[in-house]
Amino acid sequence: MYHIMKKILKMSLFLTFLAFWGVGNPAVAANAHRIVIDPAHGGADGGVKITEKINEKDLTLAIARVLYAELSREANIKVLLTRNEDKEVSAEKRREIINDHKPDFLISIHVNRGFAKNASGFELYYPGFGRDEKGGRKALQDLKPEKVKHINEAVRMAQLIQRNLDSIFPRQGRGLREADMPVFEGLSAPALVIEIGFASNPDERKKLLSEKTQVEIAQALSKSVKSFYR
Numbered sequence: 001m002y003h004i005m006k007k008i009l010k011m012s013l014f015l016t017f018l019a020f021w022g023v024g025n026p027a028v029a030a031n032a033h034r035i036v037i038d039p040a041h042g043g044a045d046g047g048v049k050i051t052e053k054i055n056e057k058d059l060t061l062a063i064a065r066v067l068y069a070e071l072s073r074e075a076n077i078k079v080l081l082t083r084n085e086d087k088e089v090s091a092e093k094r095r096e097i098i099n100d101h102k103p104d105f106l107i108s109i110h111v112n113r114g115f116a117k118n119a120s121g122f123e124l125y126y127p128g129f130g131r132d133e134k135g136g137r138k139a140l141q142d143l144k145p146e147k148v149k150h151i152n153e154a155v156r157m158a159q160l161i162q163r164n165l166d167s168i169f170p171r172q173g174r175g176l177r178e179a180d181m182p183v184f185e186g187l188s189a190p191a192l193v194i195e196i197g198f199a200s201n202p203d204e205r206k207k208l209l210s211e212k213t214q215v216e217i218a219q220a221l222s223k224s225v226k227s228f229y230r
């Protein structure tokens, strides 16, 4: 019994590993676009508390897993999750996983919280222009061409996401901003952090907890990524 269990455990670990690295689809092209999906928080780092038992970390993982499954079906996309279980991943480890994968795009998923109960909708952030020696925001002409390209791509993806999420959060796109997020540090790829819905808003909390909405959010993101690479 023990031996069999061990075998099963080994097998399931192997399968988890396969799933984690997104090689489940043998048809994935060698030159496929590499997408890293980062379900924020995990383990002891729960993020925003949503209910007594559910935290932001659970929702980000639920959405990320569906998004992963959706994108894994695409032959021109190779997809990776920074975590596929409820475990804490430090900011350094996260950056290591992301950079090791040399992503063509990083999407990090969070759930928002506001001070006001009526705050609602979704927000998108892309890596900023960076700071110059005096601590001011770098000017566009001082950016390397590659950085400008990454920002342009992030903006283009953000526009697709805004359009596709609008059916779930009608007219509640709260815009696209640049921000120095820890997950962006040292990253050389287009990237977005998406803060989906407000756990502090009772209506949105209810929505976010619904499995149906989680799937719809993931599908809206997957649709955006697919049209980006079409």
Ligand SMILES: [Zn+2]
Pocket (backbone or CB within 6 Å): 040, 041, 047, 048, 056, 110, 111
């Ligand atoms: Zn968060």
